[in-house]
Amino acid sequence: MVEIIMHVDVNSAFLSWTYAYEKQMGLERNLLNIPSVIGGSEKNRHGIVLARSIPAKKHKIQTGMSLMEARQLCPNLLILHPNYKLYVKASKSLRDYLKTYTPDVEVFSIDECFLRFTDINRQEAVELGHKIKDRVKEKFGYTINVGISENKLLAKQAGDLEKPNKCHTMFMDEIKEKLWVLPVEELFMVGRKTKSKLKSWGIYTIGDLANTDYKFILTMLKSHGRLIYNYAWGRDDSTFKERPPMKSVGNSSTLKFDVRDRETAHIILLSLTEMTAWRLREEKMSCQVVSVSIKDKYFGYKSRQRKLMYFTDCTRDIYINVCKLFDELWDEKPIRALGISLSNLEFSKSKQINIFQDELSLKNETLDKTVDKIRNKYGAESIIRGVFANSPFKPLLGGYPHDEYPDMRSIL
DNA sequence: TCTGGGGTCCTAGGACCC
DNA sequence: TCTGGGGTCCTAGGACCC
Numbered sequence: 001m002v003e004i005i006m007h008v009d010v011n012s013a014f015l016s017w018t019y020a021y022e023k024q025m026g027l028e029r030n031l032l033n034i035p036s037v038i039g040g041s042e043k044n045r046h047g048i049v050l051a052r053s054i055p056a057k058k059h060k061i062q063t064g065m066s067l068m069e070a071r072q073l074c075p076n077l078l079i080l081h082p083n084y085k086l087y088v089k090a091s092k093s094l095r096d097y098l099k100t101y102t103p104d105v106e107v108f109s110i111d112e113c114f115l116r117f118t119d120i121n122r123q124e125a126v127e128l129g130h131k132i133k134d135r136v137k138e139k140f141g142y143t144i145n146v147g148i149s150e151n152k153l154l155a156k157q158a159g160d161l162e163k164p165n166k167c168h169t170m171f172m173d174e175i176k177e178k179l180w181v182l183p184v185e186e187l188f189m190v191g192r193k194t195k196s197k198l199k200s201w202g203i204y205t206i207g208d209l210a211n212t213d214y215k216f217i218l219t220m221l222k223s224h225g226r227l228i229y230n231y232a233w234g235r236d237d238s239t240f241k242e243r244p245p246m247k248s249v250g251n252s253s254t255l256k257f258d259v260r261d262r263e264t265a266h267i268i269l270l271s272l273t274e275m276t277a278w279r280l281r282e283e284k285m286s287c288q289v290v291s292v293s294i295k296d297k298y299f300g301y302k303s304r305q306r307k308l309m310y311f312t313d314c315t316r317d318i319y320i321n322v323c324k325l326f327d328e329l330w331d332e333k334p335i336r337a338l339g340i341s342l343s344n345l346e347f348s349k350s351k352q353i354n355i356f357q358d359e360l361s362l363k364n365e366t367l368d369k370t371v372d373k374i375r376n377k378y379g380a381e382s383i384i385r386g387v388f389a390n391s392p393f394k395p396l397l398g399g400y401p402h403d404e405y406p407d408m409r410s411i412l
Numbered sequence: 413t414c415t416g417g418g419g420t421c422c423t424a425g426g427a428c429c430c
Numbered sequence: 431t432c433t434g435g436g437g438t439c440c441t442a443g444g445a446c447c448c
Contacts, residue, residue, distance in 0.1 A: 034429095048416055050416075063448090191446050222423075248420080252417060302443090303440080307439090
């Protein structure tokens with residue numbers, strides 16, 4: 001049985017969802033028809049473009065650029081702050097709707113997913129793709145792109161062809177006309193650095209890459225070369241997984257001002273640890289590797305990690321290690337951003353005491369469980385640590401609303 | 413107050429073992 | 431006097447994605 005994979009991508013997702021919401025609320029304006037972006041607070045140093053409308057794109061505004069730059073390109077640009085709760089809700093209700101077509105839905109990001117069909121031919125798939133696209137617009141009030149092919153890579157490339165509100169195919173026998181003509185940077189996994197390397201070797205299109213000597217690409221770019229060479233030929237042997245296992249969990253935050261003392265840094269690290277460790281426990285996972293990262297005011301970036309002798313999901317254990325790592329890592333440069341990340345995850349075993357755990361950490365496990373229960377019932381900040389009671393710092397820092405998070409995947 | 417935050421995967425180099 | 435080489439594990443940093 002031949003598989004058909006569809007890629008569903010919400011056009012200008014954050015803006016589309018905001019538009020649909022405003023429409024429900026009775027607002028007249030259409031954000032999508034004017035130059036508009038979603039961007040963070042410049043005052044809090046989060047001022048970058050997270051999403052842009054198509055008219056904004058025509059002014060050469062790119063996601064990721066600073067709002068200052070964006071405003072220079074388009075002085076009457078409308079800037080709205082993000083509403084992540086809305087996006088998480090919108091994303092979930094779209095996915096629930098898509099599940100009425102097939103149970104096989106793989107979440108790729110907050111605004112993208114793959115659908116798998118096994119009992120359908122090409123013609124039927126194209127009809128169904130158009131139908132899904134139109135029904136989503138009727139039902140939710142925003143547009144999506146649908147890409148159809150026989151594997152995830154080509155379905156995604158098809159979905160990127162022409163936007164918005166389009167349904168494209170890119171089957172293996174169409175790659176010469178549809179894929180090879182594109183600039184090489186439009187191939188999935190060819191980013192800024194790889195693009196400039198490829199161009200320096202005279203490789204400008206995806207077709208050029210496909211027709212370059214494989215050994216050359218492999219020598220120059222190692223396993224990444226193998227990956228993109230295969231992608232250029234439309235080859236992708238990744239499997240369809242409904243819920244790929246989580247490999248790491250972390251939170252980071254750009255601070256409102258540069259932090260210059262160790263004590264303040266430790267307090268912020270505690271609030272990050274509270275958030276990350278909570279999320280870890282919600283996944284019923286424990287970690288063995290703890291890592292801390294620092295971005296200084298000059299945008300220098302450093303990180304340090306440590307493998308523990310045991311697996312843990314305990315806020316206190318993790319925090320102790322976070323502080324040690326920070327103290328070893330910090331070079332006294334003013335700190336712009338701090339982050340922590342937990343990896344080498346495994347599912348938490350039903351409690352078996354291990355010899356590296358002291359009595360206090362066992363007590364803290366019980367404490368964590370109790371705190372989690374209260375937070376899940378009454379909200380994240382219903383219970384906070386004493387140090388945060390009269391402090392200007394948030395008791396939990398980082399992250400999307402506590403919900404089904406988007407799973408970001410770099411490899412399909 | 414120009415430059416966010418969530419991820420995955422890979423590589424190079426050092427430590428250590430036989 | 432010379433100075434191996436394979437393997438594994440660990441860490442730091444970088445590329446890429448949305």
